Amino acid sequence: MGDNRGSPNKFSLAKVNRVENSATMTDARMRVVKAYLSIVWVALWVTNAIADSSEREYAIAAQYYADENWDLAATAFGDFTQQHSDSPQAVEAAFYAGESLVQLNRYDDAAEYFQQFLEAAPEHESRAQAFFRSGECAYLANRPVAALRQLREFNRLYPEHELQQYALPYLGSLSQTASDQEGAIQAFSKALSKYPRGPYADECLLGLATLAYEQQRYTDAAEFLSQLKRKFPESDLQAEAAYWLGLVNFDEQKYGEAAKNFAEVKRRRPEHRRIHAIEYLAAESLRRVGQLDAAIPQLQEISQQLRDNEWADDALVSLMRIALKQNDHQGVANYAASIEQSVPQSNRRMEAEHILGESLIKQQLFRQAVEIFSELVKQENLNEQARSTSHYLLGVAFLGLDNPAETLSQLKKVNVDGQGINLRTQVELAKAMAFNALGQHENAAKLLLNANGDLGEQGQAQLIFALIKSEDLQTATEVLSEWQQQPDANANLLTTARRHLADANFSQSNYQDASQLYAKILAGATAAPLLNRGLSGLGWCHFRMGNDRAALKAFDELIEKAPDSTEAREARLPRARSLERLDEKDKALEAYLEIAQMSEKNEQWATAMLASIDLLKSKDRIELAIDFLQELKDHPQLHGRMDLVLYKLGWLESLAGNPQKSFAAYKTLYLEQPESEYWTDATYRMADIAYQEDRIKTAERLLKKLNQVHQGRPNPKLIPFVKYLEGRISAHRADWTNTISILRPITEKNPESPVATSAHFWLAEAHFQLKEYDEAIPHLVAVGKAKDREAEPWQAIVLLRLAQIKAIQRSWEEVDQILSRLQDRFRDFERSYEIRYLEGQRLVAAAHFDESRTSFQEAIDDPRGQFTETAAKAQWMIGETYLHQNAAEQALRAYLKVDMLYDYPEWRAAALLQAGKCYERLGKIPNARKLYERITTEIPATEHHATAQQRLLQIKAGTPAPPKNRIRNRISGETPLSPANTSDQDGETR
Numbered sequence: 001m002g003d004n005r006g007s008p009n010k011f012s013l014a015k016v017n018r019v020e021n022s023a024t025m026t027d028a029r030m031r032v033v034k035a036y037l038s039i040v041w042v043a044l045w046v047t048n049a050i051a052d053s054s055e056r057e058y059a060i061a062a063q064y065y066a067d068e069n070w071d072l073a074a075t076a077f078g079d080f081t082q083q084h085s086d087s088p089q090a091v092e093a094a095f096y097a098g099e100s101l102v103q104l105n106r107y108d109d110a111a112e113y114f115q116q117f118l119e120a121a122p123e124h125e126s127r128a129q130a131f132f133r134s135g136e137c138a139y140l141a142n143r144p145v146a147a148l149r150q151l152r153e154f155n156r157l158y159p160e161h162e163l164q165q166y167a168l169p170y171l172g173s174l175s176q177t178a179s180d181q182e183g184a185i186q187a188f189s190k191a192l193s194k195y196p197r198g199p200y201a202d203e204c205l206l207g208l209a210t211l212a213y214e215q216q217r218y219t220d221a222a223e224f225l226s227q228l229k230r231k232f233p234e235s236d237l238q239a240e241a242a243y244w245l246g247l248v249n250f251d252e253q254k255y256g257e258a259a260k261n262f263a264e265v266k267r268r269r270p271e272h273r274r275i276h277a278i279e280y281l282a283a284e285s286l287r288r289v290g291q292l293d294a295a296i297p298q299l300q301e302i303s304q305q306l307r308d309n310e311w312a313d314d315a316l317v318s319l320m321r322i323a324l325k326q327n328d329h330q331g332v333a334n335y336a337a338s339i340e341q342s343v344p345q346s347n348r349r350m351e352a353e354h355i356l357g358e359s360l361i362k363q364q365l366f367r368q369a370v371e372i373f374s375e376l377v378k379q380e381n382l383n384e385q386a387r388s389t390s391h392y393l394l395g396v397a398f399l400g401l402d403n404p405a406e407t408l409s410q411l412k413k414v415n416v417d418g419q420g421i422n423l424r425t426q427v428e429l430a431k432a433m434a435f436n437a438l439g440q441h442e443n444a445a446k447l448l449l450n451a452n453g454d455l456g457e458q459g460q461a462q463l464i465f466a467l468i469k470s471e472d473l474q475t476a477t478e479v480l481s482e483w484q485q486q487p488d489a490n491a492n493l494l495t496t497a498r499r500h501l502a503d504a505n506f507s508q509s510n511y512q513d514a515s516q517l518y519a520k521i522l523a524g525a526t527a528a529p530l531l532n533r534g535l536s537g538l539g540w541c542h543f544r545m546g547n548d549r550a551a552l553k554a555f556d557e558l559i560e561k562a563p564d565s566t567e568a569r570e571a572r573l574p575r576a577r578s579l580e581r582l583d584e585k586d587k588a589l590e591a592y593l594e595i596a597q598m599s600e601k602n603e604q605w606a607t608a609m610l611a612s613i614d615l616l617k618s619k620d621r622i623e624l625a626i627d628f629l630q631e632l633k634d635h636p637q638l639h640g641r642m643d644l645v646l647y648k649l650g651w652l653e654s655l656a657g658n659p660q661k662s663f664a665a666y667k668t669l670y671l672e673q674p675e676s677e678y679w680t681d682a683t684y685r686m687a688d689i690a691y692q693e694d695r696i697k698t699a700e701r702l703l704k705k706l707n708q709v710h711q712g713r714p715n716p717k718l719i720p721f722v723k724y725l726e727g728r729i730s731a732h733r734a735d736w737t738n739t740i741s742i743l744r745p746i747t748e749k750n751p752e753s754p755v756a757t758s759a760h761f762w763l764a765e766a767h768f769q770l771k772e773y774d775e776a777i778p779h780l781v782a783v784g785k786a787k788d789r790e791a792e793p794w795q796a797i798v799l800l801r802l803a804q805i806k807a808i809q810r811s812w813e814e815v816d817q818i819l820s821r822l823q824d825r826f827r828d829f830e831r832s833y834e835i836r837y838l839e840g841q842r843l844v845a846a847a848h849f850d851e852s853r854t855s856f857q858e859a860i861d862d863p864r865g866q867f868t869e870t871a872a873k874a875q876w877m878i879g880e881t882y883l884h885q886n887a888a889e890q891a892l893r894a895y896l897k898v899d900m901l902y903d904y905p906e907w908r909a910a911a912l913l914q915a916g917k918c919y920e921r922l923g924k925i926p927n928a929r930k931l932y933e934r935i936t937t938e939i940p941a942t943e944h945h946a947t948a949q950q951r952l953l954q955i956k957a958g959t960p961a962p963p964k965n966r967i968r969n970r971i972s973g974e975t976p977l978s979p980a981n982t983s984d985q986d987g988e989t990r
Contacts, residue, residue, distance in 0.1 A: 833865025
């Protein structure tokens with residue numbers, strides 16, 4: 001803040017700017033006296049001619065006068081006028097008595113003799129001189145009114161008299177004292193014009209200079225003083241000229257020149273009548289020009305002369321200003337206390353309070369500052385500028401107290417008219433800061449954009465902040481661009497503005513612009529906080545733009561240079577994500593785990609833990625992933641995603657082979673997170689687990705609930721899965737017609753669904769079970785052509801079913817081709833016993849009974865087919881081949897094995913029926929009857945029940961055994977088939 005801003009009594013030269021009554025032309029007397037000595041000598045010549053007593057007395061007086069024995073001369077001439085009043089020399093004696101008294105500085109007595117002379121000698125040749133002397137005596141006797149009257153009259157009566165070279169300077173001085181500046185200027189100017197080298201030419205130049213200074217015509221004043229110094233180098237007014245030139249320089253704020261001129265005064269006239277003012281002004285000029293090392297000692301010396309130097313309080317105020325500039329706030333307080341204690345009546349006391357208030361503001365002691373300025377603005381004798389500035393600083397203090405509303409109230413009381421552009425600008429800046437603090441950023445921006453004068457860098461920073469908050473980033477960028485071009489821009493403020501603008505661009509997703517600003521911050525940064533901020537911002541921008549390599553470079557440098565900084569801690573998570581996006585999964589997982597291990601349990605820890613789950617799963621570290629999810633489950637407040645935690649927990653427990661734990665996690669989500677986006681998927685998975693565990697009713701109940709929710713909150717991606725599971729349940733219940741109606745829409749409306757291939761398979765199976773073989777084949781072909789992951793488990797089964805259908809259709813050549821493809825493609829097919837069975841059937845069709853029995857026996861002996869229905873049918877077919885060859889004994893043994901080894905009612909009944917027929921052929925009718933009775937009593941619910949009853953009736957009636965049967969070539973696959981693993985639980989969210 002400038003020296004004058006905020007000064008209750010603006011520093012002025014009032015103490016030195018007085019025109020004194022005593023004349024400056026102190027040597028005029030001697031100059032005038034010498035002009036009259038010749039007159040005395042003329043008188044002496046006369047006395048030589050007339051030698052009477054009066055003449056002798058006159059001659060003695062004249063001799064005293066000639067000898068400059070002024071006291072005797074004055075007495076002698078005075079006595080002469082008394083004793084010889086009628087003498088012709090009495091008139092002249094009065095004149096010379098006056099002259100002698102002038103030399104004795106007895107101006108009033110001298111004036112009486114000159115007046116006596118003028119009254120007695122109206123036509124005397126010395127009348128002009130007497131007239132002048134009369135005015136001069138009045139001037140020197142400090143009777144300015146009489147002096148002006150006499151000298152003006154002399155000027156009127158004798159305009160061309162040589163004594164005008166004295167009279168005009170006197171008139172100028174008297175007019176100046178009488179505040180008649182125009183009269184003074186005319187008199188001094190006229191004297192210089194007529195007598196440029198006159199005895200008082202230097203006095204006239206000094207007079208004109210002081211008049212010009214009083215009228216603030218500093219250029220004219222400086223010119224007059226320069227002429228004096230140049231034209232009259234030997235003048236005893238050189239010191240005075242330097243003094244006034246110093247004042248001119250001071251008022252023109254040319255403090256360096258002022259200091260030099262005041263120093264010259266001190267050198268030329270150390271006892272100058274204004275030496276105290278000169279010493280202070282010299283020191284103050286040095287302060288204002290910044291030469292503090294020279295100024296401080298001088299000001300301190302003056303300040304210690306509190307009793308003897310009226311400028312001591314001024315020196316203390318100056319020292320306060322120096323201390324304020326140097327942030328020596330204790331010094332400010334000490335100097336203020338000195339004024340308070342030693343000069344309590346000082347007219348600069350309020351200014352000292354003002355400076356103390358500024359010091360408190362700089363110390364951010366705003367409450368104390370408010371107390372000081374609140375008192376200052378109440379002072380009635382405060383000038384307008386000081387009052388306005390005090391209101392301004394009071395507003396600043398309130399701003400520091402976070403009371404922007406009161407700040408605006410105080411700033412309204414500031415009168416900026418005529419106060420200079422600096423105060424106006426500072427007030428506008430403070431208003432803008434208050435608007436910003438109140439959140440009225442558009443008002444702040446408008447005010448600063450329309451402000452008069454240079455806002456300064458603080459103003460530019462506030463403008464950029466206001467524009468950012470007003471979301472006018474384009475204008476903010478333009479302001480910053482102009483500011484950056486300033487060669488001496490404040491690096492700290494500029495960096496702060498860049499950071500705010502960079503952050504704003506980042507928040508609005510203008511990552512390219514933000515990254516450029518962060519790069520500039522980084523380029524000029526040397527301190528750790530700025531380096532950290534620049535690297536962090538740059539890394540985040542690249543991360544958001546997908547420039548993961550560039551993001552890693554910035555984050556790695558940040559973590560290396562400042563591993564414990566807040567920015568580095570926050571950078572670890574996006575760094576891990578960048579690694580993950582670059583498919584550097586090992587490094588990404590390591591980074592996530594490092595965060596989980598190093599961080600305290602906070603949001604970043606929870607995010608890293610969650611992010612690591614999929615990577616752990618990809619590395620088959622499922623147990624660790626489950627442990628992480630269990631830990632996250634215990635800290636829901638850190639992530640706010642309990643639904644996601646539960647969902648992933650259920651998914652991973654399922655992958656880990658823990659369906660019950662998986663079901664439990666999904667159930668918690670189902671019960672506690674009904675609004676979660678994962679609720680429908682979790683409910684579906686619960687139903688699927690229930691189905692896999694043969695808890696069909698539970699599965700149906702969950703699917704029903706899911707369908708109810710879908711009506712109001714549909715999940716289109718999940719609907720095919722739900723329908724597929726419903727179809728599976730229908731197939732489980734052998735409701736094949738309903739299975740078709742449920743699954744067909746999946747293949748028709750959602751052919752790209754992950755379960756479409758599985759739906760095709762079960763549609764084929766449903767049609768197969770309904771003996772709609774032609775309808776089954778397109779679905780089997782669709783499964784066979786599918787290339788997705790879901791199709792793989794079905795491919796061998798599809799070929800097997802096609803072979804079975806072709807066998808039913810007696811297309812044995814196609815059966816042989818299909819089985820060859822099946823065995824070549826799936827050498828370790830888990831249903832290889834089915835292949836052996838079909839081969840046996842093909843051989844039976846070709847009447848190769850012995851070879852067929854080998855194939856049937858291989859199907860029975862296959863460890864994976866033992867005790868299956870296919871094994872039961874293969875055993876039954878062995879009996880059929882023997883019976884066809886009329887080997888009843890062998891056929892009987894084969895049929896009875898079906899009853900003994902397998903628990904399939906249909907095939908047991910069929911085998912017992914055929915065995916009974918064998919007994920009949922062998923003539924063992926009672927044995928046959930027992931077998932038929934077992935069919936009707938033990939296995940009544942089969943198609944063979946009626947045939948057994950008929951045979952019993954025929955035996956009773958004595959009807960012979962039936963003729964040899966044509967072999968019944970039963971085709972395997974009449975019960976539903978499915979791949980080893982038909983679950984689709986290896987995926988995540990549908």
